[in-house]
Structure formats: C-alpha cells, structure tokens
Amino acid sequence: MKYVDEFRDGRLARVVRAQLEAEVEPRRSYRLMEFCGGHTHAIFRYGIQDLLPAGVQMVHGPGCPVCVLPVGRLDMAIEIAQRPEVILCSYGDMLRVPGSGRRSLLKAKSEGADVRMVYSAADALALARAEPDREVVFFAIGFETTTPPTAVALRRAIDEELSNFSVFCNHVLTPAAITSILESPEAREIGTVGIDGFLGPAHVSVVIGSQPYESFAEEYRKPVVIAGFEPLDVLQSILMLVRQLNDGRACVENQYTRAVSRHGNLRAQRLVSELFERREDFEWRGLGRVPYSALRIKDRFAAFDAESRFAPAERRARENRECKCPQILRGAAKPHDCKLFGTVCVPENPIGSCMVSAEGACAAYWTYRRHETLSLKA
Amino acid sequence: MSTPPRATPAERIELAHGAGGRRMTELIDGLFKRHLSNAWLERGEDSAVLARPDGRIAATTDGYVIDPLVFPGGDIGSLAVHGTINDLAMAGARPFALTAGFILEEGLALAELDRIVASMAAAAVAAGVAVVGGDTKVVERGKGDGVFITTTGVGEIPPGVELGVERIAVGDVVVVSGTVGDHGVAVMSRRAGIAFETEIVSDSAPLHELVARMLQRVPGLHALRDPTRGGLAATLNEIAVARGVGITLRADRLPVRDGVNAACELLGLDPLHVANEGKLVAFCPPDAAEALLAAMRAHPLGRDAAVAGTVAAGPPGLVELETGFGGRRVVDWLAGDQLPRIC
Numbered sequence: 001m002k003y004v005d006e007f008r009d010g011r012l013a014r015v016v017r018a019q020l021e022a023e024v025e026p027r028r029s030y031r032l033m034e035f036c037g038g039h040t041h042a043i044f045r046y047g048i049q050d051l052l053p054a055g056v057q058m059v060h061g062p063g064c065p066v067c068v069l070p071v072g073r074l075d076m077a078i079e080i081a082q083r084p085e086v087i088l089c090s091y092g093d094m095l096r097v098p099g100s101g102r103r104s105l106l107k108a109k110s111e112g113a114d115v116r117m118v119y120s121a122a123d124a125l126a127l128a129r130a131e132p133d134r135e136v137v138f139f140a141i142g143f144e145t146t147t148p149p150t151a152v153a154l155r156r157a158i159d160e161e162l163s164n165f166s167v168f169c170n171h172v173l174t175p176a177a178i179t180s181i182l183e184s185p186e187a188r189e190i191g192t193v194g195i196d197g198f199l200g201p202a203h204v205s206v207v208i209g210s211q212p213y214e215s216f217a218e219e220y221r222k223p224v225v226i227a228g229f230e231p232l233d234v235l236q237s238i239l240m241l242v243r244q245l246n247d248g249r250a251c252v253e254n255q256y257t258r259a260v261s262r263h264g265n266l267r268a269q270r271l272v273s274e275l276f277e278r279r280e281d282f283e284w285r286g287l288g289r290v291p292y293s294a295l296r297i298k299d300r301f302a303a304f305d306a307e308s309r310f311a312p313a314e315r316r317a318r319e320n321r322e323c324k325c326p327q328i329l330r331g332a333a334k335p336h337d338c339k340l341f342g343t344v345c346v347p348e349n350p351i352g353s354c355m356v357s358a359e360g361a362c363a364a365y366w367t368y369r370r371h372e373t374l375s376l377k378a
Numbered sequence: 379m380s381t382p383p384r385a386t387p388a389e390r391i392e393l394a395h396g397a398g399g400r401r402m403t404e405l406i407d408g409l410f411k412r413h414l415s416n417a418w419l420e421r422g423e424d425s426a427v428l429a430r431p432d433g434r435i436a437a438t439t440d441g442y443v444i445d446p447l448v449f450p451g452g453d454i455g456s457l458a459v460h461g462t463i464n465d466l467a468m469a470g471a472r473p474f475a476l477t478a479g480f481i482l483e484e485g486l487a488l489a490e491l492d493r494i495v496a497s498m499a500a501a502a503v504a505a506g507v508a509v510v511g512g513d514t515k516v517v518e519r520g521k522g523d524g525v526f527i528t529t530t531g532v533g534e535i536p537p538g539v540e541l542g543v544e545r546i547a548v549g550d551v552v553v554v555s556g557t558v559g560d561h562g563v564a565v566m567s568r569r570a571g572i573a574f575e576t577e578i579v580s581d582s583a584p585l586h587e588l589v590a591r592m593l594q595r596v597p598g599l600h601a602l603r604d605p606t607r608g609g610l611a612a613t614l615n616e617i618a619v620a621r622g623v624g625i626t627l628r629a630d631r632l633p634v635r636d637g638v639n640a641a642c643e644l645l646g647l648d649p650l651h652v653a654n655e656g657k658l659v660a661f662c663p664p665d666a667a668e669a670l671l672a673a674m675r676a677h678p679l680g681r682d683a684a685v686a687g688t689v690a691a692g693p694p695g696l697v698e699l700e701t702g703f704g705g706r707r708v709v710d711w712l713a714g715d716q717l718p719r720i721c
Contacts, residue, residue, distance in 0.1 A: 017704070
C-alpha cells in the first residue's frame with residue numbers, strides 16, 4: 001500500500017534502531033508515555049519494544065476511549081437502548097464491553113433491544129432519516145478525533161430539524177487527561193517513578209493542533225513529540241524524545257508533519273465549540289473524576305441530546321479493588337503487577353478498563369506478549 | 379413422465395412450500411431436481427443408496443448462514459458445496475456425495491432461490507460430486523434470513539493416506555496455499571452499513587484436487603486444515619494448543635493481497651483473522667517442503683503457495699509472528715467474531 005508501506009519498512013527501522021542505540025546514554029532510564037491506545041497497539045503489533053535499547057521503557061497511557069468510559073455511562077446507554085422506540089447506534093468495539101452485572105449492549109440486543117453497529121455518526125444519521133418512526137440515538141464516544149464527525153451529524157440533524165435523532169455524548173479531551181496524570185500522586189512525589197516525556201497522538205493533533213501541549217513542556221518540563229501511528233513514526237518519535245532528554249530540552253516537537261500544524265483544523269474546532277461545551281468534570285475509568293475533561297451538548301440543542309431527552313438515571317458503578325488499572329493508566333504499574341491479569345481478567349472476561357478494548361494496555365500485553373508477561377508475574 | 383411445472387420468477391416462497399403438499403412437490407420437482415438432477419434424486423426414495431468404496435469413509439456436515447446471500451466470487455449455494463468438500467479434502471478424502479438441507483424463509487423470491495440452487499448444481503458438477511439427497515423446510519417471515527443451507531458430505535480416503543494433527547512434529551514447515559483473507563473481505567465489502575468498493579473476490583473453491591496432487595507428490599504430509607472462520611490465526615492456535623507446540627509465522631512470507639491489506643487497514647482488522655474458503659494450510663517435514671511447494675504451485679488453486687512458518691517446541695500453545703519491522707508478537711485468536719455470519 002502506497003503511503004503506508006514506506007512507514008513500515010524494516011530496513012529503515014534498523015537504521016533508526018542503530019541511532020537510538022548510539023544515542024541512549026548508558027545507565028540512564030527514559031520512561032516515555034504513549035498516551036494513545038492506537039500507539040500502544042502499534043508498539044505491540046509491530047514488536048517495537050524488541051527494537052528499543054534496555055534503558056527506554058514505554059509506559060502506556062489512558063488514551064483508549066472504550067477503556068476509560070465509566071461503567072455507569074455504559075449502563076445509561078443500555079438503559080436508553082432498552083426503550084422500545086429507540087435504535088441505539090454504537091461503534092463496534094463498544095458492543096461487548098460489560099457494564100454492571102456483566103450486562104453489555106450485545107446482551108441487551110439478545111434480549112430484544114434494537115442495537116446497531118455503525119462505522120460513523122453519519123450512518124446513524126442516515127438511519128434516522130430512513131426510520132422516521134423510531135428514535136435513533138448515536139452513542140458517541142472518543143477523543144478529539146471522533147468529535148468533529150459527531151458534530152457534523154448533529155449540525156445536519158439540527159439544520160434538517162430531524163426530530164428523531166439524538167446523541168448520547170461521551171466525548172473526552174486529551175490534554176485534560178495528561179494534566180491529570182502529571183498531577184497524580186506518583187508523578188508529583190519526588191523520587192518515585194515518573195514519566196520523562198510524552199508521545200502525543202497525531203490524529204488528535206490533526207484536529208486540535210500541537211499548541212495545547214505547549215503548557216506541558218513549559219510548566220511541567222516534559223518533552224512532547226506529536227507522533228504518527230505507523231511503526232516508523234513511533235520509532236522516530238521515540239528517538240526525538242531521547243534527543244530532547246539528552247539535550248535537557250522540553251518542548252513540543254511535531255513528527256507527524258504530513259498532517260499536523262500548530263493550530264490544527266480550525267473549522268472543525270469552530271463547529272465543535274458551536275455545539276458542545278466542557279463538562280465541569282467527568283469520570284474516567286481508572287483516573288477518577290477529571291475536571292473539564294469531557295464535552296456535553298449545549299443547552300440550546302437539548303432536543304438533540306439523548307441525556308436530556310431520555311433522562312437515563314445517573315449511575316456510579318464500583319470497580320474491583322484488586323484491579324490495578326488506575327495505576328497502570330498513570331504509568332505507576334505494569335500489567336504483570338496486577339493479581340487479576342491473566343487469571344480472572346482476560347479479554348473474554350475483562351475486569352478492569354485496560355483489558356476491555358483491544359487498545360488497552362492489559363489487552364495488548366495479553367494479546368501480543370502474554371507469554372513474557374505471565375512469566376514476569378510468576 | 380410429464381415435464382415438471384417451472385417456477386415463475388415473480389413467485390415467492392410461501393409456508394405451503396414446506397407443508398408436504400402439492401406446492402412442495404412443485405418446488406422440489408420444478409426447481410431443485412431441475413438443477414441438481416441425478417439418478418439418486420430421480421428415484422425419489424427417502425435415502426440415497428451408495429455403493430461402498432474400497433477405502434475408508436470420511437463424513438462431515440456444515441451449516442451455511444452467510445449474509446449477504448450473494449457476494450463477489452460466489453453465493454451461499456456454491457459456498458455450501460465448496461465448504462463441505464473442503465472439510466472432506468482436509469482428511470485427504472475424495473468427496474463423492476453430498477446431501478443438502480434447505481431452510482427457506484417465507485417471502486424469499488423463487489428467482490433468487492433458483493439462482494442459488496443453479497449455482498450449487500454448477501459447483502457440484504465442476505467438483506465432480508453429486509447431491510444425492512435433500513430436504514426443504516419453510517419458516518415464517520422474520521424467522522430466517524432468506525435461506526440457510528446445511529450440507530453433509532462423504533468421501534473416500536485412499537489407502538495409505540494418514541493425515542492428522544497428532545502427526546505434526548517440531549520442525550515441520552507450515553505451508554499456506556495462497557493469499558489469506560480474500561473471502562472475508564469480499565463478503566464484508568457487500569455488507570449493509572460498510573459496503574466499499576474492492577476488486578477482491580471470494581476465494582471459495584473446492585480443494586480436493588489440489589490435495590490429491592499434494593498427496594501424490596508428498597505422501598508423508600502430516601496434516602491439512604482449511605482456515606475458514608477466525609482465519610489462519612484461529613486454525614494455527616487450535617493446532618498449537620492441541621499439540622502443545624509453538625508456531626512461528628513470518629509476516630514477510632505470508633501472501634496477502636494489497637486490496638485485502640487495504641480493506642483490513644480501513645476496518646481495523648488483521649488479515650490473519652479474516653476467513654478463507656478456498657485456502658488450506660499444510661504441515662510437512664522440512665525435507666519435503668520443496669516438493670510440496672512445487673506440487674502446489676503447479677495447480678491453479680496453489681499458485682501462490684508459500685512456506686509461511688515453522689513448528690517449534692515452544693512456547694507451547696502459542697502462535698507468534700516475526701513482524702516485517704523486526705519485532706515479534708503473539709498471533710492471538712479472537713475473543714468473539716470480528717463480524718457475524720461470513721459463512
């Protein structure tokens with residue numbers, strides 16, 4: 001595939017690997033967090049850890065929207081789906097996620113709820129036009145990347161006065177989550193394990209630009225490299241972070257110059273801010289309540305907001321106390337540190353958020369590296 | 379005997395077509411027997427009586443519930459023939475007879491059923507296998523999905539052929555007969571909601587002749603499998619677990635079409651998890667690999683055959699992939715289906 005294979009070239013990877021080996025300072029440790037589950041997935045899928053010098057450690061962040069969606073929000077979606085007039089449209093990876101009492105959207109579907117898998121918000125909108133007698137609800141999740149498509153669908157529905165379409169909004173914000181990690185007890189306490197730098201998700205920055213990360217570099221003195229998702233992108237970004245740390249620099253660098261600019265996609269940002277506003281706080285599975293970390297639909301458009309339209313009961317679900325996901329998501333523990341990993345918590349029966357989606361850290365260790373991980377655990 | 383009445387294309391399946399009365403006879407004579415005609419069906423007995431072959435008999439059954447019924451490169455009719463023949467072929471058997479059970483949904487257009495049965499008949503003739511018996515039931519509208527087909531097949535295993543997972547040994551090479559993922563991608567490209575344009579067609583094909591060639595050339599072949607649902611990843615994981623061995627694949631040796639790679643990239647799938655309906659994976663001792671490859675490549679269905687991996691002592695039960703990028707990873711099987719009903 002043109003424009004993809006070039007970024008998966010094994011020979012170029014060996015060149016970057018040699019540079020890394022030459023530049024990584026012996027006895028120094030580089031703890032780098034890839035925020036996004038897409039990066040975690042790429043690292044495991046291509047075996048990038050095998051190419052890194054011993055001193056470079058990847059720490060896996062909370063950037064997987066399915067993983068961090070709290071069980072209570074999923075329960076609300078299931079409640080909406082159970083209404084006989086509703087067709088609930090969801091992205092496929094949300095369908096199997098267990099909510100309270102291990103009930104998932106798929107289970108609700110088998111009991112008669114009309115739940116449909118869609119590939120985009122536009123598909124849900126098309127369904128609403130085709131089924132005027134039903135209430136079509138789009139279960140919107142995701143970071144800044146999936147928010148603009150939701151906004152476009154919402155804008156169209158408003159303009160067309162499509163009265164049977166609404167959105168259950170769970171869109172969350174990347175910079176707020178990174179702040180929460182930097183403010184976490186492990187990161188603040190001097191002498192405990194910290195994070196030396198961040199790989200920023202390029203797809204998010206296509207929308208929001210690289211500018212929102214500048215404060216992390218300035219205030220927290222953490223270098224950030226906006227990184228693409230192909231394996232060479234990731235490897236090169238790691239090299240860029242290593243160079244900043246070696247030089248004692250902390251700035252925002254852009255590896256994904258083929259699509260990311262400092263200010264991002266202004267048109268998309270305008271549309272999003274026209275329709276959505278920040279929630280005062282939002283619960284993240286694993287991180288707890290994070291201030292100003294999610295979006296809600298503005299009151300003016302409440303008719304298109306499934307939360308005000310169907311008023312599902314607010315729920316708080318309790319997590320398993322043995323589960324180490326909160327520490328794993330902040331980079332303070334690894335999957336093999338968790339008692340539940342691989343024993344009761346496996347992809348078929350996920351207990352914690354990191355096992356829920358294929359992009360979660362525990363799911364990636366289990367899927368791609370379980371042999372080594374289980375031996376470390378023993 | 380008078381000519382049986384033909385079903386007119388505008389008609390649809392009604393509950394009466396399954397009720398055992400005249401409508402049912404009209405459907406069987408006018409549609410099924412017209413396409414699948416052979417001595418056993420003409421006799422119209424409750425059972426087909428077959429001559430006993432010399433060798434051992436392989437028997438298998440498989441249900442087909444694919445959505446959509448027609449896809450690029452095939453349809454549920456041809457698939458129901460190929461899939462069952464291939465299960466027989468993986469035991470080294472030469473298939474000689476099939477039976478077919480049809481569950482029809484009230485409202486199915488007879489013209490569509492006609493096309494499906496015609497395609498089934500053509501696939502059976504091309505494979506040299508007779509459909510010697512069948513059954514038809516009709517369910518109410520909404521209780522089926524057009525048509526479900528179950529085929530049962532029997533085949534003869536020639537003397538001296540011994541295939542089985544228990545014969546797989548450490549050091550064996552893993553040979554795939556061609557590109558992986560074609561069938562799944564072709565089906566997904568026509569599925570409501572995700573339809574996309576691709577030149578990929580299903581690989582649905584009968585593999586028994588390719589297998590006969592392979593066995594002729596390499597009688598010491600250890601085992602054969604057809605990686606259908608769950609793709610090559612599921613098949614290899616089953617074997618690794620059953621034999622307590624490790625299997626290592628090499629990404630750069632694995633044949634995958636560009637269009638399949640592109641579609642998988644778009645949909646977030648791994649070609650190793652995508653279904654095949656005309657591919658096999660063979661295990662053989664390393665010294666026979668070259669002869670096996672030559673035999674496979676000489677047959678049209680094995681033209682792209684490649685050694686994709688090896689069997690190792692460990693880690694037991696694990697399938698690993700050497701990525702083209704220079705790292706390694708586990709090739710897992712899926713917790714559930716990627717997408718439902720692809721066969």
